[in-house]
Amino acid sequence: TQLLEQSPQFLSIQEGENLTVYCNSSSVFSSLQWYRQEPGEGPVLLVTVVTGGEVKKLKRLTFQFGDARKDSSLHITAAQPGDTGLYLCAGYSGAGSYQLTFGKGTKLSVIP
Amino acid sequence: NAGVTQTPKFRVLKTGQSMTLLCAQDMNHEYMYWYRQDPGMGLRLIHYSVGEGTTAKGEVPDGYNVSRLKKQNFLLGLESAAPSQTSVYFCASTRGEVHSYEQYFGPGTRLTVT
Numbered sequence: 748t749q750l751l752e753q754s755p756q757f758l759s760i761q762e763g764e765n766l767t768v769y770c771n772s773s774s775v776f777s778s779l780q781w782y783r784q785e786p787g788e789g790p791v792l793l794v795t796v797v798t799g800g801e802v803k804k805l806k807r808l809t810f811q812f813g814d815a816r817k818d819s820s821l822h823i824t825a826a827q828p829g830d831t832g833l834y835l836c837a838g839y840s841g842a843g844s845y846q847l848t849f850g851k852g853t854k855l856s857v858i859p
Numbered sequence: 860n861a862g863v864t865q866t867p868k869f870r871v872l873k874t875g876q877s878m879t880l881l882c883a884q885d886m887n888h889e890y891m892y893w894y895r896q897d898p899g900m901g902l903r904l905i906h907y908s909v910g911e912g913t914t915a916k917g918e919v920p921d922g923y924n925v926s927r928l929k930k931q932n933f934l935l936g937l938e939s940a941a942p943s944q945t946s947v948y949f950c951a952s953t954r955g956e957v958h959s960y961e962q963y964f965g966p967g968t969r970l971t972v973t
Contacts, residue, residue, distance in 0.1 A: 778959040789863075789949050789964030790902075797959065835902070839959045845890060845909055846917070847960055851901035 749774040751838055751850035759856040763825050768853045770836035771818045776848075777841035779812055779819045784833040784852075826857045861885055865950050865965035872940045872972045880935040880968050882950030890953045891933040892917075892962065893925060895946040902949070908933055940972045 752771045760766055770779065778797040782790035794803050796812035796819060803810045807830075809822040823830055833854050837847040866881045882891065893905040904917030908927040922944060924936045933952075937944060947969050951962040 780959065780961060782962075782964075787967075789951075789966050790962070791964070792961050795959050795961055837962075843956065845907065845915075845960065846892075846904060847962065849902045851899070 749776075749838065749840060749848045751836055751848055753834075753836060753850035753853050755853060756851070757854050757856075759858065760826055762827060762857055762859050766823050766826060766855070768821045768823075768834055768855070769818070770820070770850050772838065772848075773817065774838075774840065775816050776838035777816070778839045779816075780837045780839070780847070781810055781819070781821055782835040782837065784835060786832070790833075790835055823855075826855075828857045828859050831855060831857050863950055863952055863963050863965035865948075865968050867968060868966065869969050870971070872937075872970065874941060874972060876940050877936070877938050878940065878970075879937075880948055880950075880970075882933045882935070882952075882965055883931055884933075884950075884952040884963070885931065886952060886954075886963065887930070888952035888963070889930075889955055890960065891927065892951045892953075893923070893933065893935045894949045894951065895919065895944075896949060896967075897946050905935065905948075940970075942972045944970065945972045946970060 781793045784790040799814045799816045801812045807824045833852045835852045836850045863884045892907040894902045906925040911930040950965040
């Protein structure tokens with residue numbers, strides 16, 4: 748069974764601070780996705796990384812896929828209250844598995 | 860283009876009652892999924908479908924049944940609700956492997972079983 752461990756579970760920071768969220772596994776994934784979920788809504792896809800070592804930027808958010816494709820990180824620069832939410836990573840193992848493996852998420856609160 | 864919609868948004872059931880949750884997608888996606896989300900447990904897959912007329916069990920299928928009679932709809936049924944099924948239920952759809960099974964989620968159904 749593949750597992751994705753996210754850390755930290757909870758993060759509360761002041762507006763303007765930087766933060767990094769981690770997603771780790773002992774298994775190799777074909778690709779890894781990051782979602783953000785706001786209270787009372789469904790998760791929304793932010794990015795997919797598919798190549799080991801890949802870095803993708805989405806405004807103030809930087810996503811990195813580990814060289815061995817077992818881990819990923821999300822870095823937010825100058826966090827804003829609008830970044831508040833639950834961040835989920837999800838891995839696709841390949842080989843026609845039809846499913847994603849989800850981490851349990853990191854709950855981020857950005858205080859104005 | 861509404862994406863993925865779920866009906867109803869909220870529901871309260873008594874133990875032993877039955878209900879059906881409806882998921883509809885207008886993106887012509889082949890694959891559809893039902894998840895439940897509980898505090899500290901993350902998203903857990905209940906059942907999924909790889910095409911019209913097909914269904915398969917996920918991680919936590921007990922107490923639930925599903926049907927995919929039309930490509931755009933995926934129904935989740937609870938035959939005899941139990942308090943342990945109190946949760947938020949999400950439906951998702953995806954285009955498939957070429958797109959790494961990137962999922963489009965509905966807004967969720969909050970179910971309380973008393």
